[in-house]
Each structure stands twice: as C-alpha cells, then as structure tokens.
Amino acid sequence: MTTTEATTTSTQTTTADPAGESVLPELRSMWWESGLRARAAAGVLAVFTELPRLAWQAMRISWRADRTRTLIVIVATLTAGVMSTFGLLATQRVLVELFAGGPTPDRVRAALPALTLLAAATAVRAGMGIALGYAQNGLNPRVNLQAERRLFETTTAVRLDAFDADAFADDMERASRGTDAVMSLVQGVTNLAAGVVGLLAVTVAVVVIHPLLLVALLMATVPNGWASVKAGHQRYQTYLAGSVRRRRLWILHRLMAERATAAELRTYRLRDFLLDQYDRVMGAETRIQLDLARRVTTTTSVGAIIGGIATTAVYVLLGLLLLDGQIPLSAAATCVIAVQAAQRSLAVVTFQIDRTYTDGQHFGDYTGFMTRAGDYMPPPAGTHTPGPLRELAVDQVSLSYPDRDTPALDQVSLVVNAGQTVAFVGENGSGKSTLAALIAGLRTPDDGKITWNGHTLTDLNPDLVRARIAVVSQDYFKWPLSAATNIAIGDITTPPEQERIQAAATRAVAHDMIEDLPHGYDTLLDRTFADGQDLSGGQWQRITAARGFYRDAELLIMDEPSSALDPRAEDALFQAIRDRHGTATTILITHRLANVRHADRIFVLHDGALVEAGTHDELMDAGGRYADLFALQAAGYSDRTDPS
Numbered sequence: 332m333t334t335t336e337a338t339t340t341s342t343q344t345t346t347a348d349p350a351g352e353s354v355l356p357e358l359r360s361m362w363w364e365s366g367l368r369a370r371a372a373a374g375v376l377a378v379f380t381e382l383p384r385l386a387w388q389a390m391r392i393s394w395r396a397d398r399t400r401t402l403i404v405i406v407a408t409l410t411a412g413v414m415s416t417f418g419l420l421a422t423q424r425v426l427v428e429l430f431a432g433g434p435t436p437d438r439v440r441a442a443l444p445a446l447t448l449l450a451a452a453t454a455v456r457a458g459m460g461i462a463l464g465y466a467q468n469g470l471n472p473r474v475n476l477q478a479e480r481r482l483f484e485t486t487t488a489v490r491l492d493a494f495d496a497d498a499f500a501d502d503m504e505r506a507s508r509g510t511d512a513v514m515s516l517v518q519g520v521t522n523l524a525a526g527v528v529g530l531l532a533v534t535v536a537v538v539v540i541h542p543l544l545l546v547a548l549l550m551a552t553v554p555n556g557w558a559s560v561k562a563g564h565q566r567y568q569t570y571l572a573g574s575v576r577r578r579r580l581w582i583l584h585r586l587m588a589e590r591a592t593a594a595e596l597r598t599y600r601l602r603d604f605l606l607d608q609y610d611r612v613m614g615a616e617t618r619i620q621l622d623l624a625r626r627v628t629t630t631t632s633v634g635a636i637i638g639g640i641a642t643t644a645v646y647v648l649l650g651l652l653l654l655d656g657q658i659p660l661s662a663a664a665t666c667v668i669a670v671q672a673a674q675r676s677l678a679v680v681t682f683q684i685d686r687t688y689t690d691g692q693h694f695g696d697y698t699g700f701m702t703r704a705g706d707y708m709p710p711p712a713g714t715h716t717p718g719p720l721r722e723l724a725v726d727q728v729s730l731s732y733p734d735r736d737t738p739a740l741d742q743v744s745l746v747v748n749a750g751q752t753v754a755f756v757g758e759n760g761s762g763k764s765t766l767a768a769l770i771a772g773l774r775t776p777d778d779g780k781i782t783w784n785g786h787t788l789t790d791l792n793p794d795l796v797r798a799r800i801a802v803v804s805q806d807y808f809k810w811p812l813s814a815a816t817n818i819a820i821g822d823i824t825t826p827p828e829q830e831r832i833q834a835a836a837t838r839a840v841a842h843d844m845i846e847d848l849p850h851g852y853d854t855l856l857d858r859t860f861a862d863g864q865d866l867s868g869g870q871w872q873r874i875t876a877a878r879g880f881y882r883d884a885e886l887l888i889m890d891e892p893s894s895a896l897d898p899r900a901e902d903a904l905f906q907a908i909r910d911r912h913g914t915a916t917t918i919l920i921t922h923r924l925a926n927v928r929h930a931d932r933i934f935v936l937h938d939g940a941l942v943e944a945g946t947h948d949e950l951m952d953a954g955g956r957y958a959d960l961f962a963l964q965a966a967g968y969s970d971r972t973d974p975s
C-alpha cells in the first residue's frame with residue numbers, strides 16, 4: 332500500500348461517519364507511521380539488500396541462544412547442499428551409463444558405482460535433514476525466551492512517562508509481534524539458506540553438464556521468485572499501516588469480552604455502541620484485507636503465468652538442443668530432473684524470502700523499539716546511599732505532562748520533617764498525585780529538585796530510596812494473586828512472612844475480612860481463575876493499605892486510601908496512620924478533610940501551585956481555600972444532623 336492509499340484508508344474509516352472521528356480518534360494516521368511507511372515503500376529490491384543484514388542478525392541471536400545447535404544447523408545445511416550437487420552429478424553418470432550401447436546387464440553393472448554414490452549422497456542428505464530438524468526444534472524455544480525476556484526487561488525498565496505516549500504503545504504492540512518474528516526469522520534464514528544452497532547445488536551441477544542449461548534454469552525460476560517477494564512486500568506494508576487499527580480492535584475485544592467491563596456494559600446498554608465501533612474498525616480492516624488479497628493474488632498469478640510460459644520454453648529449448656545434437660540424451664534427462672529440483676528449491680527460497688523479509692521487518696520493529704525505548708530509560712542511577720529520612724524537601728518543582736498546555740505542578744516548594752504526618756489537599760486535578768509520584772521517584776521533575784536529607788533524589792540509589800518509601804496508590808491494581816501475596820508484594824525483597832502479613836492486614840482492617848474468605852489468606856483474588864474470588868471496592872482498598880503497611884517504610888505515601896471504606900474501617904485506618912506519628916513519616920492525600928485535622932502540616936494545592944500551608948487551625952483562621960472546602964464538607968454533616 333502506498334502512503335496515499337494508507338492515508339485514504341484511514342480517512343475513509345473516519346469520514347464514513349463523521350461521529351467516528353471523535354469516537355475513534357486513534358484511527359487517524361499517526362505522524363510516526365510516516366517514517367516507517369517510507370521505509371516500507373523503499374521498493375522490492377530493497378529486500379535483497381536487507382537480507383544479508385537480517386540473516387546476520389538472526390544468526391547472532393541464534394548463536395547467543397545455543398551455539399551447538401546453531402553450528403549443527405550451519406553444517407547440516409551446507410552438507411545437504413553439497414550432497415545435492417553430488418546427487419545430481421551421480422544421476423547424470425547413471426543416465427550416461429544406462430543410455431550407452433551394449434547389453435542391459437553390462438550397462439547396469441557400469442552404472443553401479445555411480446548408483447552407489449547416488450545412494451550415499453541421498454542417505455547423507457536425509458541424515459542432514461534429520462539433524463537440521465533436531466537442532467531447529469531445540470533452538471526455537473531458546474531463541475524465543477531470549478527475545479521475549481529482553482522485551483520485558485525493557486518494558487519494565489522504561490520511565491513511567493513512556494506510557495503516556497501513544498507512539499510508545501503502538502511501537503510496543505509491534506515489538507511484541509516482533510518477538511515471535513525473531514524465532515521465525517532464525518528458522519526462516521536457516522530454511523532460506525537450505526533453499527539457496529539447494530539452488531546453488533543444482534546450478535553447479537547444471538553448469539558442469541552444459542553451461543547453456545543455466546539460462547533455461549533461470550528462465551524457469553526467476554518469475555515466480557519475483558512475484559513471491561513482491562507479495563511479501565505488499566503484505567508487510569498493509570500490516571504496518573494497520574497498527575493503530577489493531578490496537579483499537581484489541582481494546583474493543585477486551586471491552587466486550589472481559590469481566591471488568593461486563594457490568595457497566597450492561598448497565599449503560601453499551602452493547603450496540605461497542606458492536607457498532609467494532610463493525611466500523613473491522614469494516615475498514617476487512618476492506619483493506621480484501622484489497623490486499625486482490626493485489627497479492629494478481630501478483631502471484633502474473634508470476635505463475637510467466638513462470639509457466641518460461642518453463643514450457645525451457646523444455647522446447649531442451650528439445651531443440653537435443654535435435655541439434657548439442658547435448659546428449661543423458662544431459663537432457665538430467666536437466667529435466669535438475670529443473671524440477673531447482674523449482675522445488677526455489678519454492679522453498681521464495682517462500683522463505685517472503686517470510687524472512689516480513690519477519691525481518693517485524694524483527695526491525697522489535698530492535699527499533701528496543702533502540703527507541705532507550706530514550707525512555709531512566710538516567711544513570713545515582714550511587715549515594717540514602718540514610719534514614721530526616722528531611723524531605725521539594726524545591727521549586729514543576730512538571731508538565733506531554734501535550735498539556737498547563738503544568739500539572741508549578742514551582743512547588745515544601746518541606747516534610749521525619750516523623751511528621753502531612754497532608755496534600757486540593758480539588759480534583761490540582762496536582763496532588765503528581766506531586767506524590769515525584770516524591771516517590773516515579774517521575775522526574777522538569778524543573779526544580781526533590782531532596783532526601785539534602786541529597787537530590789536523582790543522586791541517590793533509586794532502589795535504596797524506594798526501599799524506604801511505600802506508596803498506596805489511588806489507581807491501585809488488583810493483582811491476580813492470593814490475598815497473602817497481594818499484601819506481601821509490598822516488600823518483595825524478603826520472603827513472605829505470615830505473621831508480618833497478618834500484622835499489616837490488621838492495621839489496615841483487612842484481617843477479619845480475609846479470614847472470612849473461602850481459603851483465608853490463600854484465597855486467589857481473581858474470579859477468572861478456578862476457586863478465585865473477587866472483593867468489594869472497600870475490601871480491595873483494605874488489601875492495598877495492608878500492602879503499604881507491610882513494608883513498614885520510613886515514608887508512607889497514601890493517596891486516597893479510604894475513598895471506599897465504611898466509616899468504621901476508615902476510622903481504624905486513620906488511627907493506624909496516626910500511630911506512625913513521631914516514629915515514621917506519612918504523606919496523606921485525601922478529600923475527607925476531617926481526617927487531616929491532626930496533620931502536622933497541610934499543603935493546599937490549586938491548579939498545580941501550592942497556595943496555602945499550615946496546620947488545620949492556622950488554615951481555618953486564614954479563611955482561605957482550605958477553610959472554604961472544610962466548611963463546605965462540614966456543612967454536609969451538620970445539615971443532616973441539624974433537626975431544623
């Protein structure tokens with residue numbers, strides 16, 4: 332597909348129904364696709380210039396994965412090729428002897444040495460085939476392991492902001508597809524090498540018999556080869572242009588078939604809406620696939636027709652050479668066998684060129700992703716060891732999310748002393764969670780710095796800093812693990828201890844609730860597995876709070892830890908937080924302002940700026956934003972209790 336075609340297809344999808352533009356904005360052409368498309372449009376011949384590089388890369392991966400098997404593959408492939416040449420030359424000798432004059436027994440006897448050679452060559456070739464299969468089978472899982480592990484090593488190491496970039500998500504989607512391609516590429520290159528060696532073997536044999544036969548061989552093989560390569564190119568271009576569509580389809584699959592969305596889908600009667608979305612994306616996809624099928628069929632049919640005509644011409648040429656006495660009958664017969672062998676090898680070669688090229692492009696996506704992901708890697712880790720927390724200072728810190736006009740945090744400065752309980756309050760979107768993420772070292776400020784006992788966070792060893800901080804996030808993830816493990820992953824560096832797990836659960840008011848589960852602490856918290864259970868929102872929140880307590884960190888950051896808790900549980904949780912006062916530091920983010928009254932210091936954020944700071948009493952006296960919010964919330968309670 333050309334660039335124009337790709338653009339047309341994506342606009343077709345969105346303009347077919349103007350509503351689609353806003354509902355499915357991802358269907359628009361992405362800026363980053365144009366560069367890749369340009370590469371794909373480089374032309375069919377580019378395949379041949381790229382193949383050696385791809386083969387080299389595949390071999391390097393294979394070598395790293397398993398040297399012995401890679402060696403077996405190389406030796407077996409080459410030996411099988413040499414045996415093919417031998418086999419063909421031996422066949423010709425057998426035919427020469429059989430077509431010679433004299434009684435049949437004498438002719439058979441004369442052909443015996445060549446026949447023995449032929450049998451030996453065939454046996455060695457078959458043996459090499461078995462060795463090749465054995466080596467390849469053992470190589471595949473090892474190569475796959477290497478490729479996939481490297482991908483996950485990268486995706487788990489990149490900075491958090493990588494996941495804010497849509498290009499990164501698309502890039503990653505293609506890279507995941509690329510991990511399968513690594514294995515396929517190694518296999519494809521081996522098979523391709525086997526096919527090429529087979530073709531070379533036939534070529535050598537044919538040239539030895541009669542150089543003119545080489546022309547015949549080329550005529551019979553080139554058209555099909557060209558068509559096959561071109562078809563592969565067409566398929567890859569279509570695949571490339573469809574990355575955004577596939578991501579959208581994947582999202583729709585999950586929205587329509589997963590448990591997490593099942594209830595809301597029904598409540599809001601989203602069935603028809605989602606099916607309509609699916610029809611639109613699939614409609615576009617089907618049109619594109621049908622168009623591709625038409626173009627691929629045309630290409631391969633043209634190749635097959637020209638190839639057929641050329642093969643007929645070869646047989647005519649052979650007939651003419653025979654009639655003219657240019658070649659003996661034995662050579663002509665060997666040539667027919669050779670052409671058939673060449674066509675078999677060519678079928679392998681063209682299929683493998685197609686596959687290797689396609690896999691090579693996917694592999695390029697994989698390696699390209701690895702390179703581009705380098706831009707998202709955290710800066711070199713600091714080496715200083717953080718001591719026990721004395722003072723945490725946020726100094727003139729700003730952060731803007733990509734594609735946002737206003738900063739999420741704007742020149743924020745504050746100090747938290749060890750043993751304090753401080754609160755971040757403010758309206759939705761005021762920047763509280765962003766500030767917490769910066770303090771936890773999950774994001775790096777664009778400007779300003781955060782210091783731990785006077786050392787900038789980036790100068791400190793990040794693992795050692797994180798070991799001293801526990802974060803209970805507002806957007807927690809429901810890990811599909813047992814209740815005990817869900818808590819124990821709060822400190823993965825030590826083996827889980829049941830007593831410690833229970834103590835953390837008790838502080839988070841989760842113990843009794845967990846004991847009541849069918850298998851207690853061993854209950855699997857995922858309904859999609861056998862024996863799995865799900866929890867209510869408040870119960871999940873208790874588990875995540877227990878995870879935060881499990882680490883017993885010097886600095887505990889709790890972002891909306893009680894939004895789903897019942898009043899009794901909420902009270903108990905905040906009592907546990909107050910118990911930390913004086914011995915450990917807590918940063919609390921909550922909209923329930925009654926719970927921050929006891930905080931040593933309350934920081935009020937508004938539109939990313941720190942607008943007020945002080946104790947509850949100071950802020951109430953100041954009569955500013957905090958006092959307004961507090962009075963508003965308090966009025967809600969007093970209205971209900973006020974009998975008037």
Ligand SMILES: Nc1ncnc2c1ncn2[C@@H]1O[C@H](COP(=O)(O)OP(=O)(O)OP(=O)(O)O)[C@@H](O)[C@H]1O
Pocket residue numbers: 495732733735739757758759760761762763764765766805
């Ligand atoms: N990953 C992100 N990409 C782009 N913008 C973001 C991202 N996360 C947050 N924002 C924006 O940054 C601003 C601050 O968000 P933040 O989550 O820090 O607010 P908050 O004070 O914690 O809000 P809430 O009380 O609703 O939890 C908001 O305008 C939000 O839309």
